[in-house]
Amino acid sequence: MEKALLVSIQIKTDKHHWRIEDISSELEELAVSAGAEVAGNIICICDKATANYLIGKGKVEEIGFIANEEGVDTIIFSHDLSGTQQRNLEESLGRKTIDRTQLILDIFSRRAKSPEGKMQVELALLQYLLPRLVGKGIVLSRLGGGIGTRGPGETKLEIDRRQVRKRIAKLKADLEAFRLHRLTTHKKRKGNNLPLVALIGYTSAGKSTLLNRLTSASQATSERLFTTLDPLSKSFQLPNGQNIIISDTVGFLHELPHHLIEAFKATLEELREADLLIHVLDMADQRIHQHNQAVESVLDELGLQDKPTLVVLNKMDLVLDRSWLQVYKNEFSDPIAISAKTGEKMETLIERIEKYFSSLMLSLKIIIPHKRMELVNLFYRQAKVNKIDYLQEGISISLEIPRELFSRISQDKDIKIIC
Ligand SMILES: Nc1nc2c(ncn2[C@@H]2O[C@H](COP(=O)(O)OP(=O)(O)OP(=O)(O)O)[C@@H](O)[C@H]2O)c(=O)[nH]1
């Protein structure tokens, strides 16, 4: 196992910053998720960043000393490093030195399974590397190999700028082909008109556990960050008989590297198709507000801030002091506290989902001519038929129909509305 020394940094002149304890605990979770053994976590609060080493020279020496004492393989900085800073630090410390972005990219490379996921990660990795290529080429696998040095795709150690650009263009074209293919699948789904509910939230909030609980899917779950990279959709029947699709997707993180958001945009854009978002928050995590904010800012970036959203406070089984429930009720908009693990309050969540979709339905009684049987089929597929009578004068149907479907067919002269 690779032994890593973590350096958690807060720079006072940085605009948005988390509390240093939160930066440091998240860095540790990320390092463990990348398979590192954490030898120590050094806190470093600086007034301003320096161009050569990011932090002061004295602090670099202190880190070097501890790294020698502990015999670590790798040093991981919580703050992004420029190419120059990284090279200087590596030289001074005599060890592979990586930043948070590389660490996250590393986790993503490990987790990517589908061909599309792999391409997205490789694209993000190459875009991160491109401005860091020195001279003609870069040695990808620097000192020691391991975390943060995984080459994209092949194990070639040296790549040059032109090759990288060519590869980036190829990956973009291939990902576009995936996107187009996905659009046709979506059209098919829209043809079925099943409402789509998307589970979103910070990594490790419990989205996949919730999908499994609701739909008996067998999506992998774990306490490591970014367990899920590939989206998965499952159908689910609400107690009133309405079928919906629930989908699980990649988790969010604060300051998610921009290249990753770019590369995963196609996956994340699927959220645009959703009729309802379920924002899963881990209520047992002290960083709940920071997580909430991070998710909101990714949603903003994707232009999804106005999507109808249900806030779910998950892991209530871990919160022994239930007075927190009241506190959070006032802080989040009408949240539902549940435990995806034990199943507690699952029925309340299902009820709320059902209520949301019912509010989008119209209750009607109509009569259609016998020759329009295809409408009956359509209603069985896309609406909820409560009663159907085959009368002399036509087919009488009492149904609940999505407003959107109704407005599409309301011009049909064969449909007579009784009430
Ligand atoms: N105690 C408790 N643990 C939970 C609950 N829901 C999820 N977990 C645990 O939290 C960890 C993360 O759960 P996942 O379902 O993998 O989280 P996720 O949101 O899908 O995470 P990513 O795929 O990494 O974005 C796992 O170890 C789950 O067992 C819950 O209600 N209570």
Ligand SMILES: [Mg+2]
């Ligand atoms: Mg997951």
